[in-house]
Amino acid sequence: MPFWLELLICACLILGSLFALVGAIGLYRLPDFFTRLHGPTKATTLGVGGTLIASMLFFAHHTGSLSLHELLITLFLFLTAPVSAHILSKAAMQQKVQLFEQTRGQPWDDDH
Numbered sequence: 001m002p003f004w005l006e007l008l009i010c011a012c013l014i015l016g017s018l019f020a021l022v023g024a025i026g027l028y029r030l031p032d033f034f035t036r037l038h039g040p041t042k043a044t045t046l047g048v049g050g051t052l053i054a055s056m057l058f059f060a061h062h063t064g065s066l067s068l069h070e071l072l073i074t075l076f077l078f079l080t081a082p083v084s085a086h087i088l089s090k091a092a093m094q095q096k097v098q099l100f101e102q103t104r105g106q107p108w109d110d111d112h
Contacts, residue, residue: 016050
């Protein structure tokens, strides 16, 4: 395997891991449901995407052909993550989930 390809795969893996770490920290540290929803849906999606791109590059070099499995997983992930986040936020709005004090006053907050 050429060194530049190994370097590119390592960069994709490290970048994907950093995005996944940022998403996990955001899920843990952010104060309420609506702000916590951004961690897994934004950063972690990019983290998994970086890992899948690295996997696609690695197996494309070893098999000599483009692997469609990683491409389909990435497409499915990028289509379903925003939809699931939208559904979760709509359900939380319907259940009137409490907001953290500093996030009050937003346009979707009826109590303010």
